[in-house]
Amino acid sequence: MQFEVNKNTLSEIKKLIPENNTTAISIMLKELHHADIAEILDALDFDSAIYIFKLLDSEVTSDILTELDDNIRDKILQELSTKEIAEEIDELETDDAADIIADLSDEQKKEVIAYLEDVEHAKDIVDLLRYDEDTAGGIMGKELIKVYEDWTMFTCIREMRKQAENIDKVHTVYVVDNHEVLKGRLSLKSMLTTSTKTPIKEIYKDQIISVK
Structure with missing residues (x-):
């Protein structure tokens, strides 16, 4: 990430997690841009990151996934069902959606695509997944x-x-x-x-x- 999240904010969230103070955490996160939240998740241990992720509204979690480092994003995806992943990528642009599910198994990809409500969006994602990942189309x-x-x-x-x-x-x-x-x-x-x-x-x- 090119910018640094406020260290005081990160420190405060780390203190609130063991207290299970979801109200205070939610209020703090509501004021942050999704890219800042992604940086916080990247800075936390995985258990804390998934705890925070599951507190967030679906309107922001999809955008957060596009900003996360690959390692933490892959771990979060492992905690989600294919239906939940489909809900996450349903509002994303085709390249980001394809990038997020690219490393899933073939079976998981099929299930995610099947759950997408927008048929045209699903077709566009499939088209991108068919490209070699190192080409412009992919x-x-x-x-x-x-x-x-x-x-x-x-x-x-x-x-x-x-x-x-x-x-x-x-x-x-x-x-x-x-x-x-x-x-x-x-x-x-x-x-x-x-x-x-x-x-x-x-x-x-x-x-x-x-x-x-």
Whole structure:
């Protein structure tokens, strides 16, 4: 994660968990962005992370899953039924949904897809899962916006506006180098809190995968 969660908030939550003070924890988390909550979960031991995750409303947990480190996310998924996983990814963009279930067994993937209410969304996810994970199709969903790592945030925002004219929803901004190699992704928070003069290469989340 590119930003640091408030240490006092993390410390307070760690104290509240053994007390099982779900009301106080819920109030604290309600004020946080989903990316900040994901950082808290990443910083906790697994039992505490799953305890917090299960306190949260489904409206935020799906977004949290997209921000979690792979290790903790995989462990959380192991604690959920395939129906619960389907509910988590139902509102996500296709690339994030496919990424979340990519490491599930084939049987689990089929069950998750079967539980999805939006048939078209399910088809789009299946299409992405059929790609090799190292290709552009398997990484970049149908809501793709692409920017270059040597751009400033000002150039990035200007180009995003142009690309967004042809996209219904914008969920993920991908960063590539001049050779079209995928370098990472930009989070919404980094875009909102970063100076327009800041180079993209200084703030994106690493995700080294070749775009073929």
